[in-house]
Amino acid sequence: MGAKTHEGGSVSRSGAASASLVSACYIAAQMLSDIASLRIVIVAGFSMDAGTLVYPVTFTLRDLLHKVAGKTTARAMIAAAAVVNVVMAALFWLVSRLPADMTVGPQHEFGAVLSPVWRIVAASIVAEVLSELLDTEVYSAWTAWMGGRMQWTRVLASNAAAVPVDSLVFCWLAFGGVLPAATVWGIVIANLLLKGVVTLVSVPAIYLVGEGGRPRDRTVS
Numbered sequence: 580m581g582a583k584t585h586e587g588g589s590v591s592r593s594g595a596a597s598a599s600l601v602s603a604c605y606i607a608a609q610m611l612s613d614i615a616s617l618r619i620v621i622v623a624g625f626s627m628d629a630g631t632l633v634y635p636v637t638f639t640l641r642d643l644l645h646k647v648a649g650k651t652t653a654r655a656m657i658a659a660a661a662v663v664n665v666v667m668a669a670l671f672w673l674v675s676r677l678p679a680d681m682t683v684g685p686q687h688e689f690g691a692v693l694s695p696v697w698r699i700v701a702a703s704i705v706a707e708v709l710s711e712l713l714d715t716e717v718y719s720a721w722t723a724w725m726g727g728r729m730q731w732t733r734v735l736a737s738n739a740a741a742v743p744v745d746s747l748v749f750c751w752l753a754f755g756g757v758l759p760a761a762t763v764w765g766i767v768i769a770n771l772l773l774k775g776v777v778t779l780v781s782v783p784a785i786y787l788v789g790e791g792g793r794p795r796d797r798t799v800s
Contacts, residue, residue, distance in 0.1 A: 597788050598648040602656050605640040608633055609660040610667055613703050616753075617696060625769035626762060628753070630703070634745075635777035637707075638714055638738045639784050646730075647788040650719050657711045661704050668700045702752035710745035714738065727790065731782045738778040746770035 616630030645653040675690035718737040725732060750767045758766075 594647050594789065598644055598652065601640055601644045601647065601788075602659075605637055605644065605656055606660050606663055608637045608640060609664060609707065612637070613664050613667070613700065614693070616699055616703055616749075617693075619766070622769070622773070625772070626765050627769035627773065628699075628749075628766065631770050631773050635742075635774040636781060637711070638741055638774075638778065639734060639781040641711055641714055642718055642734050642737060642785060643788055645715060645718050646733075646785065646790060650715060653715050654712070657708060657715070660711075661708050664700070664704055664707075668697070698757075699753045702749050705752060706745045706749035709748055710741040713744055714741035717741070730785050734778065734782050734785050738774070742771065742774045742778065746774065 612630035612634035614630075615633055616628040618629045619626060620629045621627075622632070641653055641657070644656055671693045675694035679686045714737045717740045718733050721733050721736045746767050750763050750770065754763045754766065
């Protein structure tokens, strides 16, 4: 017998396995994004935090978990990812402050690369939580309105709401007052463009899992 989801459906054993896999991928993507965000890079002529190369997939992963396991589980995963990222940053800070074993060498590179910039860490976590919770609400409302029809529009609608919030909140909290305003706006625009492209590419993924863990409908409506 399947476990009940928030929306009243049930999650089969295969659905539970899918939910576990998607959750693991989501948290891994969040962690990789936060680590990469410590560096600003140039991609196709645009300045952006390197976390933008990874982070956009988290919105679609969140949508997949919402579809297979429900709204409550999606919210719990967002909270769990935020906690994991705080713990990760704290661990990096602690390790960078511990005395190095000088028989190996001073190992300054670790602190130079992974010692957290707390403003960026805080901006990243705040932006993630706000945008992902908004994504959850829009996805839920859109699904209630559309039912099982045109599931791809769920991804487009929820990402269209969440992506601008994430980009604006992160960029201005992390870099506002530190970098020139023109540079910050350039990072925002680069974020929006890349996340938009990833959204379009990832739309078909919504059909990889069935609603509430039930076998997926192979017809794309």
